[in-house]
Amino acid sequence: MASSFAVKRLQRELIKLQAQTPPGITLISANDFSEWHLDIRVLDDTNPLYTNQTYRLRFTFSATYPIEPPEVVFLTRAPNGADPPVLNDYPVPMHPHVYSNGIICLDLLDKQAWSPVHNVESVCISLQSMLTGNRKNERPPNDADFVRSNMRRPRDISFLFHDEKV
Amino acid sequence: MSLYQAEQLKEHGNAHFKRGEYDEAIARYSQAIQQNSNNPLLYTNRANARLKMKLWEDAMDDCMRSISLMAENMKAFYFLGQAQLELHHPNEALSSALMAYDLCSKSSHQTSSAFAITGFVLKCKKAKWDLREKDRVRRRHDLLGELESKLEEDKKREISSIEERKVTGELGSVAASEETEATTETTQQKIEELRNSFAISDPNHLEKREVPEYLVDDISFEIMHDPVVTRHGHSYERATIVEHLKRNPVDPLTREPLSVSDLRPNLALRKACDEFWNNNSGWAFDW
Incomplete structure (x- = not known):
């Protein structure tokens, strides 16, 4: 649920996104001002990890956006996908900061590091560049445990940003 | 005795006002004014009820009278501005609104009105701008002006026919005011649409519609x-x-x-x- 402050700002963002998006970023759906879906692709063909893959992002906005960050995850299943899913409807990119359930550990999405001058487009670009710069075909070290045990919303998790190398 | 009666009548008027019975409220305030013609609040209260009844000129009279009794009269200026705006005098409405804003910002206990009055000031500015814009667009597009007046004429004709049907009893007063409102709205939409079409065909105009x-x-x-x-x-x-x-x-x-x-x-x-x-x-x- 977004406040009128958030709604106004999201309206402006939507007008811009509908007019033009940067290369490799596509607006899929924005039916309301609480949840948007966007697709991103990695444009660097020399990086074999992400060639010919499209990843779907889900942005969830609170009433305090953009003072507080949106919640951003890689979607694994289409909203009306098969239940239970045999395979993931959407791939989740391989990255040491991306869990296989789509949860992303990126400092700018954390409450402390978020800045209200970021927006949906700049978050997409940051995620693109986070993937582009990665050559490790790895999940985070505690991926299996985390995916099995995590019941929290991404916004309630405080990640430790200890590994600045990737 | 008459001061006491005036106060009683005012309280009755306020009670009617709260229930939305504006004509009853106006009657009580008028009786109160007969008892005590020197209380500025009686006039502002009646002005407020008259605004609700869309009696713009009468409301203006009350505001003027109230201001003559008490110059620093935020409410009277605020109501006056509303009546002036409805009567299509945006310049006068804006100065009344600014007067009210000024009095409001000076006063400590009326700050809760500041938000509403700020909104009203912006509304007056917009109306003033609209008036100027209309003149400008008309000068540039005689055709547009002509079409707009035709739409306005149609609206007036439509509304007077609604009035006639109301007089003959063919239409109830609620239905009549609903139809009048719908007609006004449709006309406004048509004019908006017309102006947009003209604006789109004017390259100079389009360039100005960008925010740096x-x-x-x-x-x-x-x-x-x-x-x-x-x-x-x-x-x-x-x-x-x-x-x-x-x-x-x-x-x-x-x-x-x-x-x-x-x-x-x-x-x-x-x-x-x-x-x-x-x-x-x-x-x-x-x-």
Whole structure:
């Protein structure tokens, strides 16, 4: 649920996104001002990890956006996908900061590091560049445990940003 | 005795007003004024009820009378402005509104009205701009002016036929006022549509409908009113940057520590924003 402050700002963002998006970023759906879906692709063909893959992002906005960050995850299943899913409807990119359930550990999405001058487009670009710069075909070290045990919303998790190398 | 009666009648009037029985309220206030013609509040209360009944001229009379009894009369100026705006005198309405705003900001116990009056000031500015814009567009497009008057004439004809049907009893008063409102709205939409079409065909006009990036606050994405500048020279709308700093006292761009006391008004940019509002408030209001 977004406040009128958030709604106004999201309206402006939507007008811009509908007019033009940067290369490799596509607006899929924005039916309301609480949840948007966007697709991103990695444009660097020399990086074999992400060639010919499209990843779907889900942005969830609170009433305090953009003072507080949106919640951003890689979607694994289409909203009306098969239940239970045999395979993931959407791939989740391989990255040491991306869990296989789509949860992303990126400092700018954390409450402390978020800045209200970021927006949906700049978050997409940051995620693109986070993937582009990665050559490790790895999940985070505690991926299996985390995916099995995590019941929290991404916004309630405080990640430790200890590994600045990737 | 008559002062007491006047006070009683006023209370009765207020009770009627609260229940939405405006004609009853007006009758009580009028009786109260017969008992005591020197109480400015009786006139402002009756003006408010008359506004509800769309008796614009009568409401204006009451406001003038109230102001003559008490010059520093925020409510009377506020009601006066509303009646003037309805009677299509946006310039007069704006000066009344500014008078009310001034009195309101000076007074300590009436601050709750400040928000409503600020909104009303903007509305008057928009009406004033609309009037000027209409003149300008008409000068440039005689055809458009002609079409607009035709639409207005049609509207008047439509409304008088509704009035006739109301008099003959063919239409109930509720149905009649609903139809009148619908007709007014349809006409307004048609005129809007017509003006848009003309504006689109005018390349000079289109260029002006852009908001320069430097007038837009990077947090709310709105045109600024009261820009403040950070140590690094970046400007934000005061209200939004303060909201951010309450939660996280760092510069949004550099992430260096930043507090409200570090902010300075950006007077030159504020002038640029004011100028933009003055020249474009008609459409920038809804941007």
